[in-house]
Amino acid sequence: MSRITPFASPLLLGFDAMEKTLERISKASDGYPPYNIERIAADRTSNAPERLRITLAVAGFSEDELDVSTEENQLVIRGRQVDQGQRDYLYRGIAARQFQRMFVLAEGIQVLGASLKNGLLSVDLVRPEPDRMVKKINISVSQ
Known part of the structure; x- marks a missing residue:
């Protein structure tokens, strides 16, 4: 039995990558660490493009325990805390925890x-304005 997807229409050519992206997004639903995404307005005087900022709450993580990278069209943020030897906890409510948070770009x-x-990791993103291109397609006449 084959699966019929919304992108199976013959009018939607070349959208298979988008379908794969949507599948990846639906699988990444872990709520840790919490994050915000904000739009930072463009500065009208400098003609700079609008920016986005992703801010993650990573209290307890040092710079060495965090990794920010891009893989294909994804922003991947990983955190790995190292347990600091033998400690004599009377109560332990803060776990040494790992995470991986992915954002499709x-x-x-x-x-x-x-x-x-202050325990917040901020990642700034920008989308430069694309150059407007109009391409004329020649029509060949065959007889």
Whole structure:
């Protein structure tokens, strides 16, 4: 039995990559760590494009325990805390925990940088305005 998808229409040519992206998004539903995504308005005087900022709550993680990378069209943020030897806990409510959070990036999105401050990891993104292209397609006449 074959699976029929919304992208199986003959009018939607070349959208199989989008279908795979939607499948990946639906599988990544872990809620840790919590995050915000905000739009940072463009500065009208400098003609700079609008930016996006993803901020993750990573309290307890040091810079060395965090990794921010791009893989294909995904932003991947990983955290791995190392248990610091033998400690005599009377109560342990903060676990040394790992995480991996993935964000699918649209075509053309670029990562500007990342910063860690007060337990918040901020990753800045920008989408430069694409050049408007009009391409004329010649019509050949055959007889």
